[in-house]
Amino acid sequence: xxxxxxxxxxxxxxxxxxxxxxxxxxxxxxxxxxxxxxxxxxxxxxxxxxxxxxxxxxxxxxxxxxxxxxxxxxxxxxxxxxxxxxxxxxxxxxxxxxxxxxxxxxxxxxxxxxxxxxxxxxxxxxxxxxxxxxxxxxxxxxxxxxxxxxxxxxxxxxx
Amino acid sequence: xxxxxxxxxxxxxxxxxxxxxxxxxxxxxxxxxxxxxxxxxxxxxxxxxxxxxxxxxxxxxxxxxxxxxxxxxxxxxxxxxxxxxxxxxxxxxxxxxxxxxxxxxxxxxxxxxxxxxxxxxxxxxxxxxxxxxxxxxxxxxxxxxxxxxxxxxxxxxxx
Numbered sequence: 242x243x244x245x246x247x248x249x250x251x252x253x254x255x256x257x258x259x260x261x262x263x264x265x266x267x268x269x270x271x272x273x274x275x276x277x278x279x280x281x282x283x284x285x286x287x288x289x290x291x292x293x294x295x296x297x298x299x300x301x302x303x304x305x306x307x308x309x310x311x312x313x314x315x316x317x318x319x320x321x322x323x324x325x326x327x328x329x330x331x332x333x334x335x336x337x338x339x340x341x342x343x344x345x346x347x348x349x350x351x352x353x354x355x356x357x358x359x360x361x362x363x364x365x366x367x368x369x370x371x372x373x374x375x376x377x378x379x380x381x382x383x384x385x386x387x388x389x390x391x392x393x394x395x396x397x398x399x400x
Numbered sequence: 401x402x403x404x405x406x407x408x409x410x411x412x413x414x415x416x417x418x419x420x421x422x423x424x425x426x427x428x429x430x431x432x433x434x435x436x437x438x439x440x441x442x443x444x445x446x447x448x449x450x451x452x453x454x455x456x457x458x459x460x461x462x463x464x465x466x467x468x469x470x471x472x473x474x475x476x477x478x479x480x481x482x483x484x485x486x487x488x489x490x491x492x493x494x495x496x497x498x499x500x501x502x503x504x505x506x507x508x509x510x511x512x513x514x515x516x517x518x519x520x521x522x523x524x525x526x527x528x529x530x531x532x533x534x535x536x537x538x539x540x541x542x543x544x545x546x547x548x549x550x551x552x553x554x555x556x557x558x559x
Contacts, residue, residue: 258450258509263486267448267511268427270484289426291417293507325429327422348452350417350509352426 247378251279254379260354269356271349271379275299280337283312283361285371289352290328294320297338297345301326302364304333311367320345333361333368355380406537410438413538419513428515430508430538434458439496442471442520444530448511449487453479456497456504460485461523463492470526479504492520492527514539 246252253274258265272295275281280299292301302315312333318326320336328334338345359371405411412433417424431454434440439458451460461474471492477485479495487493497504518530 257452257484258486264488265448265450265486268450268509270450270452270509289424291424291427291429293416293429325416327417327424329423348507350427350429352511 245379249279249378251276256379257348260380265354267352269351269354271351272346273349274344274346275336275338276344277338277340277342281335282358283333283335283364283366284358285331285333285361285368286351286356286358287330287353288356289330291350292320292324292326292328292336293348293350294322294324295346295348296322297343298340299336299338299345302335302337303328307332310369312361312364315364333364404538408438408537410435415538416507419539424513426511428510428513430510431505432508433503433505434495434497435503436497436499436501440494441517442492442494442523442525443517444490444492444520444527445510445515445517446489446512447515448489450509451479451483451485451487451495452507452509453481453483454505454507455481456502457499458495458497458504461494461496462487466491469528471520471523474523492523 244253244255247254255272256262257270257272259269259271260266275297283302298319298321301318301320303318304312305314305316315333315335320326336345336347355375356377357373357375358377359373361371403412403414406413414431415421416429416431418428418430419425434456442461457478457480460477460479462477463471464473464475474492474494479485495504495506514534515536516532516534517536518532520530
C-alpha cells in the first residue's frame with residue numbers, strides 16, 4: 242500500500258483494497274486525506290460510493306436537483322468524524338476540507354472498479370461538457386500493468 | 401442506523417450503508433463488534449469482502465488450501481487496529497476476538513447484497529454439508545419489507 246498525491250497538491254491517496262494489488266473485482270477501498278482548502282473535483286460516476294469520515298471536518302456538496310442540463314447550486318452538508326454518506330449513482334458531488342487547519346481524512350468505498358469519472362469545471366458546467374477521466378490517476382499504472390500482462394499472455398498463446 | 405445482536409450473544413451489528421436503508425445495490429458496509437471469545441461462524445460466501453479493524457485484537461482464520469472436500473486446519477493471522485484484509489470469493493473464513501478482555505471492532509464491506517452465507521459446523525465439515533443461511537439475520541427484516549412493498553405494488557397495479 243503506497244501513498245501519493247497523483248499530481249494534486251494537498252491530496253494523499255492510498256488504495257487500501259484495489260483491483261490490481263488485491264485482485265478486487267467488485268469493490269475498492271481508498272483512504273484519502275485532504276489538506277485545508279483541498280477537495281475532490283466536482284464530479285460524477287456511475288458506481289456506488291460510500292464515505293466514512295476518519296478525522297477532520299469539511300463539506301459534502303451534492304447536486305440539488307437531478308434532471309437539469311447542469312448541476313446548479315449544490316446542497317451543502319457539514320461532515321466530521323464518523324459522518325457516513327452514500328452517493329447515488331451519477332449524482333454530481335464534491336468533498337472538500339473547508340477548514341483553515343487540520344486534515345480531512347475519509348475512507349472511500351466504490352463499486353465496479355476501475356472507476357470512470359466525469360469532471361465538471363464548476364457547478365454550472367453542462368453535464369454534456371463534463372470531461373471523462375479514465376483511467377483515473379491512481380488506476381493508471383495498474384491498468385498499464387494489466388495491459389502489459391494481457392499482451393504478454395497473448396503473445397505466449399501464439400507461440 | 402440501529403444496533404442489534406440478532407440472536408448472537410456478544411455480537412453488535414450495525415448496517416452502516418445497506419440495501420434497504422440506503423438503497424445500495426452493489427456494496428454494503430457494516431460495523432461489527434465482538435466481545436471476548438466471540439466471532440463469526442466459520443463460513444463462506446460468493447461475494448467479495450474487505451475488513452478493516454477499528455479496535456481490539458483477534459484472529460482471522462482462513463481455509464489453508466482450496467479444492468479439498470472440507471476446509472481442514474486453517475491458517476491463523478493475528479489482527480489488530482487498522483489491519484486490513486480481503487477475503488477471496490468462496491474462501492472459508494472466520495474472524496474471532498481471541499482476547500480475554502476488550503472488544504474487537506471491524507468495519508466490513510461486502511459486494512452484491514443481499515449476502516448468501518454458507519455456514520460450517522467446524523473446519524472438518526464437508527463443503528457440501530455447509531448450511532445456507534439466507535436471508536442472513538440482519539437482512540431478514542429488510543427482505544420481508546421489500547417483499548411487502550413488492551406485493552402491495554403488485555396489488556396496486558391490478559386495480
